[in-house]
Amino acid sequence: MEKSKFNLSNEMKIGLVVIAAIIVAFVGFRIMKDQPVFRQSNVLYTTFDRVDALLPGSVVHVKGLKIGTVKGIEYQVDSDNMLITLNITSTIPIPVGSKAKLVSPEVFGSVTVEIVRSNSAEQAEWESFLEGVTEQGLIDKFSEKGDEAIDKLNVSLTRLNGLMGKLDSSLYSDNRDKIGNTLSSFEKTGKDVQQLIERRKSDIDSMIISMSNAAQNFDELSEGNKAEVDSMLTSLKNASMELETLSKGLNKTTLSLNDILGKINEGTGTFGKMVNDESLYTNLDSLSFNLNELVKNIQKDPKKYLKHMRLVEVF
Secondary structure (H helix, E strand, O other): OOOOOOOOHHHHHHHHHHHHHHHHHHHHHHHHOOOOOOOEEEEEEEOOOOOOOOOOEEEEEEEEEEEEEEEEEEEOOOOOOOEEEEEOOOOOOOEEEOEEEOOOOOOOOOEEEEEEEEOOOOOOOOOOOEEEEOOOHHHHHHHHHHHHHHHHHHHHHHHHHHHHHHHHHHHHHHHHHHHHHHHHHHHHHHHHHHHHHOHHHHHHHHHHHHHHHHHHHHHHHHHHHHHHHHHHHHHHHHHHHHHHHHHHHHHHHHOOOHHHHHHHHHHHHHHHHHHHHHHHHHHHHHHHHHHHHHHHHHHHHHHHHHOOOOHHHHH
């Protein structure tokens, strides 16, 4: 059984091609105009005194979010300003009292229009006007600051020229001869030094040779006595270790002595009491005095004190 075939006439094919071309052209036109393909866009108007290279197709945004494009720019002769048609494709509501701000690029980029939304709860009607404001761009700021800087620079250059003129007249009128004499003295000194070096060149060469020989002899001496040098270094190292041990012992002795002196100052122990107890010192002093007196009396009259001893007969 044969399948039925659906044949299109040439007229039908041409009609379909034309319809497809119209659809493609319509879609392309809407896309090129940055307009929604399947829904109607909304329009707002604003005016600026100048546009600063604003072009149809430039971005319209709210805080950086694109909501549309510039649809048209028209110069109004009567009011001497620019009528800007804004094509809004976003559903973001725009309140009444919002403003359209012309934003200049910082350094590179294109001029854009920013919608500054108001706090009103009422929404703006489409095809209504928004107040247009112009933001001062970075180039304008640089231009103003540049004019101020140029004025200040001109004043500074004028003062600098005056100062250099005074310095020039001071140097080359009053001190010209002194400067010339100083330069001549420097030149003469340089020549004298050069002549001295040339005259003493042989002495300098011999001195360098002697120093080289001395260094070589020192190296040979060091190589020949390497064992003795190593032994000397070992002895010095041992002596250093012994000194370190002795230093540690002295530190311990010093700590012990400080501890003893601290106890003496606090009155601890017999010696501490003798040092800090004034009455004990007084008694000892009195006892010493009495003993001295007793010894003197015994020397003067020993019989008086030794009469009960047998040794008294000797006297």
